Amino acid sequence: MPDQMIRTESLRKSFGDVHALKGVDLEVEPATVFGLLGPNGAGKTTTVRILTTLLAPDEGRAEVAGFDVVRDAEPLRHVIGLAGQSAAVDENLTGLENIEMVGRLYHLAAPEARRRAVEILGRFELSEAAHRTAKTYSGGMRRRLDLCASLVGRPTVLFLDEPTTGLDPRSRIEMWEIIRELQNEGTTILLTTQYLDEADRLADRIAVIDVGRVIAEGTPTELKMRVGGEVLAIRVVDRSRVGEAAGQVLGLGPGGGSVDNNTGEITVPVGDQGPAILTEAVRRLDRAGVALADIALRRPTLDDVFMALTGHAAEEGDQPKENGKRGRRRRRG
């Protein structure tokens, strides 16, 4: 077994004058979950497409399971599984037919393809729906079916491109459990996500990617340290007094803080001293006579990571703004 399951060196890819990847270096150890975290348009899908042999890089090289993604594309396809950003299932086939077809395309004999399909559908609780056409499946079921398809070939390395985007909260949690189970079985997983909390829960290591570049890499704890643990978020009633309020509170935590000029939100990283800093902030602002609209401690989101790493908010693409804020949890206020 290679000591790195995935290794990329200065991957570059452009589409016309859009530079999707501007030199991406990644290393993923066997049997770990690696989270590629970034906003829409960061280059996550492009990276996954290169690593799964769908797209050739313009420059740089990449190896997966010891195979060069360009030179050894054919043998590589035997050991990878891909669940793309949209559930790639044939709506007119039943769940069983979908998985059997993929099994046959891995060149399994018909009875073996059938056996594996039945087994895998059972495992992902799709047995009852196995004989219905995929058209009748819910979004969560389609995603699970898609995942089944990516697992028929018993891949050593599994690629999941935004596996929970668009799922309802319950299906999302189910998907998380599945991913953890697969990891326990020894599968190396590279997953992409726009949600820090998702990467935090699932990944052993995270790379934060922004407009085609990795801007930070490390364990979830290391990354959260760079943001400063939890975040105190403050909004004042009178927007003209944001500056004054910021002057009172920025400095309270271990790592400065920032003001979002668009929303007027002041964020202060608080490490593990959330309650103490919250109390102090309320006291100071009260003394200064600044009326509060909202004050809350929350876990850091992708936006906070970006703010801490780059000093600007994550560039939002065409996804609804709300998505970036999933990680928020209001505690006090």
Next chain:
Amino acid sequence: MSATITAERTVDTERRLRYAIGDGWVLTKRNLITYVRKPDLLVFSTIQPVMFVLLFVYVFGGAMKLALPAGLPYVDFLMPGIFVQTAIFAATQTGVGLAEDLKKGLVDRFRSLPMARSAVLSGRTLADSAAIAFQVVLMLVVAVLVGFRLHAGLPKGLLALAGALSVGYAFTWMFALAGLSLKSVEAVQAASFTLIFPFVFASSAFVPADTFPHWLQSWSKVNPVSIWVDTFRDLTLGHLNPAGENLMTHLWQSTAWFLAILVIFVPLSVRLYRKT
């Protein structure tokens, strides 16, 4: 040494060929299932040519008789044209099907699998050819019901039928290229019609070409649809063919066009599929 290498290569080539056929067949079946489960796909695309036949035979038929040699019913003249038209229109489904698979991410899934690179296209064009055969045969039944008769014997008639199916097959590859490059169902549909129009309608398919203005006659003469239809008329009408029976010349020209389309569009489509 070199003997073992050669032997290994032969095994490798043999295995590749086996996979190409096996994987192509898996996808052919998959596409045929879609036709069976979504019968509207076939029903609607068959209704249109049936209406064409009824329109041409009953509405234009009377007037058209004047332009034809005595003793040649219009329906007998018309049907070879209708068969080719039906085959070509039915072939557009190849482009539509590929565009759908691209949009849904199925093509990405297939390309990430260790399957034969040719299978998506061969499975698509083969299944669509079966659908073409179904529609052409259905047209034949309708044709017989409205009075269509062979004038040159059954074997030649069957050869004409096989010819019409080959034309459809060749066009599936043309539409495969359209599907892969346009990537959207609507765009493929619009482009297909534009692509088809000058071939099917500016030809001798529905009326004798000698009534056309001079410039149109020049185009019609080299238009493969005219050449195919004239060939099939040789085969179904014999000496009654108003374009003049000339079977041998027509046959080789037809074959040349058929091969030319395949030689151009198969490699282009396969290359584009690999790169998409």
